Amino acid sequence: MGEVKKKSIPILPWMRSPIDVSLCENCPLNLVPCLDPRLEAALENMGISSLFPVQVAVWQETVGPGAFERDLCINSPTGSGKTLSYALPIVQMLSTRAVKCLRALVVLPTRDLALQVKEVFAAIAPAVGLTVGLAVGQSSIADEISELIKRPKVEAGICYDPDDIAYELQSSVDILVATPGRLMDHINSTKGFTLEHLCYLVVDETDRLLREAYQSWLPTVLQLTQSNDESLFPYPNSFLSSTFGSLKTMRKFGVERGFKGKSHPRLVKMVLSATLTQDPSKLAQLSLHHPLLMTMGKKRYQLPEKLESFKLVCESKLRPMYLVALLQELGEEKCIVFTSSTESTHRLCTLLNHFGDLSIRIKEYSGLQRQSIRSKTLKAFRDGKVQVLVSSDAMTRGMDVEGVRNVINYDMPPYIKTYIHRAGRTARAGQAGRCFTLLRNHEVKRFKKMLQKADNDSVPEYSVPSSSLESLRAAYKSAVESAANPNISTTLRHLWGSFAAFHSLLPS
Numbered sequence: 001m002g003e004v005k006k007k008s009i010p011i012l013p014w015m016r017s018p019i020d021v022s023l024c025e026n027c028p029l030n031l032v033p034c035l036d037p038r039l040e041a042a043l044e045n046m047g048i049s050s051l052f053p054v055q056v057a058v059w060q061e062t063v064g065p066g067a068f069e070r071d072l073c074i075n076s077p078t079g080s081g082k083t084l085s086y087a088l089p090i091v092q093m094l095s096t097r098a099v100k101c102l103r104a105l106v107v108l109p110t111r112d113l114a115l116q117v118k119e120v121f122a123a124i125a126p127a128v129g130l131t132v133g134l135a136v137g138q139s140s141i142a143d144e145i146s147e148l149i150k151r152p153k154v155e156a157g158i159c160y161d162p163d164d165i166a167y168e169l170q171s172s173v174d175i176l177v178a179t180p181g182r183l184m185d186h187i188n189s190t191k192g193f194t195l196e197h198l199c200y201l202v203v204d205e206t207d208r209l210l211r212e213a214y215q216s217w218l219p220t221v222l223q224l225t226q227s228n229d230e231s232l233f234p235y236p237n238s239f240l241s242s243t244f245g246s247l248k249t250m251r252k253f254g255v256e257r258g259f260k261g262k263s264h265p266r267l268v269k270m271v272l273s274a275t276l277t278q279d280p281s282k283l284a285q286l287s288l289h290h291p292l293l294m295t296m297g298k299k300r301y302q303l304p305e306k307l308e309s310f311k312l313v314c315e316s317k318l319r320p321m322y323l324v325a326l327l328q329e330l331g332e333e334k335c336i337v338f339t340s341s342t343e344s345t346h347r348l349c350t351l352l353n354h355f356g357d358l359s360i361r362i363k364e365y366s367g368l369q370r371q372s373i374r375s376k377t378l379k380a381f382r383d384g385k386v387q388v389l390v391s392s393d394a395m396t397r398g399m400d401v402e403g404v405r406n407v408i409n410y411d412m413p414p415y416i417k418t419y420i421h422r423a424g425r426t427a428r429a430g431q432a433g434r435c436f437t438l439l440r441n442h443e444v445k446r447f448k449k450m451l452q453k454a455d456n457d458s459v460p461e462y463s464v465p466s467s468s469l470e471s472l473r474a475a476y477k478s479a480v481e482s483a484a485n486p487n488i489s490t491t492l493r494h495l496w497g498s499f500a501a502f503h504s505l506l507p508s
């Protein structure tokens with residue numbers, strides 16, 4: 001029997017002729033056409049003096065001659081400035097709005113990422129009188145509602161039924177940054193929360209958001225923002241509420257300014273990723289209008305220009321020692337260490353913290369932790385009080401921390417996409433950075449093949465001095481031995497299970 005050929009997914013026709021963002025150059029702010037001077041000043045306050053290529057290209061397709069005619073799919077490397085590429089045109093377009101209502105929705109997969117993106121909007125939107133809200137479940141739902149919905153003043157002591165005044169409730173925000181779960185909570189049960197005026201929908205980290213259904217948030221948002229004649233309901237309100245429950249977010253016809261000759265603006269969609277999916281069935285979920293693909297260069301997978309990749313080949317049992325030796329080599333530089341799961345993150349971190357005095361502050365950053373602990377850790381890392389974060393993939397995608405010079409893959413990433421997102425925590429915004437991957441012998445070939453997908457044909461080997469390794473043996477032995485102590489915690493005993501085999505390698 002002949003070899004079974006892997007079925008390749010056909011590329012959608014519009015994906016075959018992308019706009020090459022790498023043909024754009026940085027553009028000084030004073031040369032950006034139509035940029036509101038108040039936004040120019042806000043950007044300068046952020047330390048930004050010119051727009052990056054992806055920002056210039058998106059500006060041209062939105063505020064510029066493109067005039068938001070097409071939905072945009074932006075596939076541009078990690079750290080290339082995708083957040084501002086959508087935040088700036090949206091804020092510019094909304095700067096002339098007369099009435100406050102929710103007009104832009106940005107959806108991100110994690111709370112930390114949403115907080116980060118909100119900060120970018122918050123740095124520019126107030127300059128033109130716009131308000132940005134957050135729906136991520138960081139505070140109680142009641143607190144979030146009071147941030148998002150403006151309630152009419154009520155005479156002291158008079159109780160009222162919110163249903164009676166629902167028509168008076170207004171949005172307190174023009175732009176909302178949300179995670180899917182909390183967004184659905186507000187759609188389903190927050191009185192006065194409506195998507196009927198929504199003009200812009202941004203789906204950031206698209207491939208991850210499309211992979212996980214999150215209570216069907218996307219079909220719900222698309223359904224609630226459809227403009228069609230049916231939204232001119234001839235039915236009484238009682239029918240509406242019995243049919244749709246509290247989903248009073250039907251888009252009204254003609255309530256907004258016209259858009260390109262139409263009586264109602266189309267909902268403009270912008271979807272972004274450093275590893276955008278090409279899968280037609282996934283993209284179909286977005287119901288894109290005449291989509292335009294924007295990519296950096298011709299290759300599907302791109303690593304940041306100034307990223308250097310290295311491999312360290314070592315025996316499985318010696319990896320903790322190699323890791324510590326490498327961390328010591330890197331000295332004070334901020335570093336993120338990636339493992340394959342939250343469990344191994346926890347185990348590795350526990351081991352590192354029992355490694356004697358390393359003079360390196362190392363912290364775990366994991367989805368198993370409470371948000372308050374994670375936020376504290378991230379702040380300490382940003383402030384330089386912690387040098388090394390140990391994490392698994394889910395928590396750090398899209399994370400932007402200034403000064404991260406190194407990324408270490410303690411466990412080899414399973415896919416090139418994973419490598420790109422991990423490595424992309426360094427070498428951001430045109431800065432240099434290094435990504436080290438610890439490999440076992442049997443992984444070397446697979447790793448080489450994987451990196452070839454990102455046009456990286458040869459990854460040099462990085463060797464840690466054998467003297468450093470030698471000097472760590474005793475500390476490693478005692479960490480392993482303390483793990484064997486029956487009086488210590490289950491976690492350490494678990495570690496002992498993993499590392500007991502290493503005993504034979506230790507000096508007697």
Ligand SMILES: Nc1ncnc2c1ncn2[C@@H]1O[C@H](COP(=O)(O)OP(=O)(O)OP(=O)(O)O)[C@@H](O)[C@H]1O
Pocket residue numbers: 047048049050051052055076077078079080081082083084273274397398399400424428429
């Ligand atoms: N025009 C600019 N000038 C200087 N710095 C910028 C500019 N635009 C963005 N930056 C900075 O570049 C960094 C990366 O930006 P951003 O987080 O938007 O990247 P990204 O493309 O979304 O990356 P990822 O795919 O990893 O999420 C941020 O620290 C941001 O402040």
